[in-house]
Amino acid sequence: MPLLIKNIKELLQIREPDILKISGADMKTLPTIKNAYLLIEHDTIVDFGSMENCNYSDIDQVIDATGKIVLPTWCDSHTHIVYAGNREQEFVDRINGLSYEEIANRGGGILNSAKTLENTSEEDLYKQSIERVKKVIKLGSGALEIKSGYGLSTENEIKMLRVIKRIKKEFPIKIKATFLGAHAFPKEFKDNKQGYLDLIINDMLPKIAKENLAHYVDVFCEKGYFSLNDTQQILEAAKQYHLTPKIHVNQFNAFGGVELAVKHNALSVDHLEMLNESDINALKNSNTMPVALPSCSYFLSIPYTPGRQIIDAGLPLALATDFNPGSTPSGNMNFVVSTACIKMKLTPEEAINAATINGAYAMGISNQYGSITKGKKANLIITKQVPSYNYLPYAFGENNIDQVIINGTLY
Ligand SMILES: N=CN[C@@H](CCC(=O)O)C(=O)O
Numbered sequence: 001m002p003l004l005i006k007n008i009k010e011l012l013q014i015r016e017p018d019i020l021k022i023s024g025a026d027m028k029t030l031p032t033i034k035n036a037y038l039l040i041e042h043d044t045i046v047d048f049g050s051m052e053n054c055n056y057s058d059i060d061q062v063i064d065a066t067g068k069i070v071l072p073t074w075c076d077s078h079t080h081i082v083y084a085g086n087r088e089q090e091f092v093d094r095i096n097g098l099s100y101e102e103i104a105n106r107g108g109g110i111l112n113s114a115k116t117l118e119n120t121s122e123e124d125l126y127k128q129s130i131e132r133v134k135k136v137i138k139l140g141s142g143a144l145e146i147k148s149g150y151g152l153s154t155e156n157e158i159k160m161l162r163v164i165k166r167i168k169k170e171f172p173i174k175i176k177a178t179f180l181g182a183h184a185f186p187k188e189f190k191d192n193k194q195g196y197l198d199l200i201i202n203d204m205l206p207k208i209a210k211e212n213l214a215h216y217v218d219v220f221c222e223k224g225y226f227s228l229n230d231t232q233q234i235l236e237a238a239k240q241y242h243l244t245p246k247i248h249v250n251q252f253n254a255f256g257g258v259e260l261a262v263k264h265n266a267l268s269v270d271h272l273e274m275l276n277e278s279d280i281n282a283l284k285n286s287n288t289m290p291v292a293l294p295s296c297s298y299f300l301s302i303p304y305t306p307g308r309q310i311i312d313a314g315l316p317l318a319l320a321t322d323f324n325p326g327s328t329p330s331g332n333m334n335f336v337v338s339t340a341c342i343k344m345k346l347t348p349e350e351a352i353n354a355a356t357i358n359g360a361y362a363m364g365i366s367n368q369y370g371s372i373t374k375g376k377k378a379n380l381i382i383t384k385q386v387p388s389y390n391y392l393p394y395a396f397g398e399n400n401i402d403q404v405i406i407n408g409t410l411y
């Protein structure tokens with residue numbers, strides 16, 4: 001049954017079907033229609049325009065959006081939403097003076113989450129994870145990339161990826177799975193790093209590919225984690241299984257990870273809190289999307305990704321949550337958009353472009369998601385009554401979402 005949304009105060013992010021990402025100065029523009037309507041059939045946007053041209057009078061299902069804004073749902077291209085337990089104690093430890101690095105060096109951090117996950121059944125992991133998924137959909141996320149990376153053994157990485165597959169089957173939002181076996185070296189491989197790389201390459205990758213459990217491959221390319229050489233080995237091996245890279249780079253140190261990622265045609269490079277001129281140059285003329293994770297900077301009190309510099313260099317930028325138990329226990333894209341404006345000095349137009357169409361690009365789905373385009377999936381946020389779209393990032397911490405539509409159906 002068709003669904004008509006009428007009297008929309010402003011309909012945001014109207015794009016032609018061939019626009020897959022927005023870069024540089026173009027990010028300052030957010031095409032809109034004021035006093036608009038939008039028509040959905042099944043799961044698809046079939047028509048939209050100005051109310052004065054709205055000739056649909058016999059539609060049964062109508063939403064009156066007077067005073068409200070309608071925009072595409074957020075596309076969160078970087079999450080670790082499948083995890084077990086939490087790391088509240090480390091949060092308190094950091095308040096009391098320990099750094100993220102010190103906690104990791106004591107065997108906490110990613111290894112702490114891996115231990116909890118090992119002791120959690122697949123069923124329980126699924127149950128814990130879907131509570132988070134339900135919450136983020138209510139907060140306006142209509143597409144999620146989800147990483148493994150708290151398994152760190154063949155059995156537990158596959159357990160995580162099977163949970164992601166099940167979420168994909170059970171939930172109407174778009175999900176893309178990423179294999180992140182190279183998230184940290186397990187304790188037993190502390191003095192045999194090549195042994196762990198070999199396990200990833202010779203055991204995990206073939207099994208994951210055989211079960212078709214992942215679309216992308218990720219590596220935490222960082223000092224104390226995976227070196228350039230380690231990263232290169234994994235990306236080369238993953239290529240045989242057609243897994244495109246989306247990698248964690250430059251969170252704490254810049255040492256050439258961006259260039260390596262670009263050389264391997266990475267779909268995205270994520271974090272980038274530490275960025276230098278050669279990283280920016282490597283990204284120019286590439287198809288790789290830089291992704292900023294401002295909630296992580298907020299939570300860890302580390303520098304914000306220089307989004308202004310990235311955009312001013314003519315590059316695109318995407319925004320994502322990084323939802324995970326250690327560095328970002330939040331999947332709230334509304335907070336991400338606000339924080340990008342407040343701390344990274346993005347304009348609301350830039351931040352909304354970064355969290356919708358560019359987020360969709362960073363997960364390889366912008367032909368179907370991330371904008372108001374005829375033929376794209378009807379994944380929409382209807383806000384509460386607000387003065388303008390600037391109010392959304394301005395009123396940080398306030399929930400201004402009234403309704404969320406996923407695949408043409410109210411969620
Ligand atoms: N930096 C690497 N991975 C995650 C954090 C993982 C954790 O602390 O559990 C991130 O993107 O911030």
Ligand SMILES: [Zn+2]
Nearest residue numbers: 078080248322
């Ligand atoms: Zn991450």
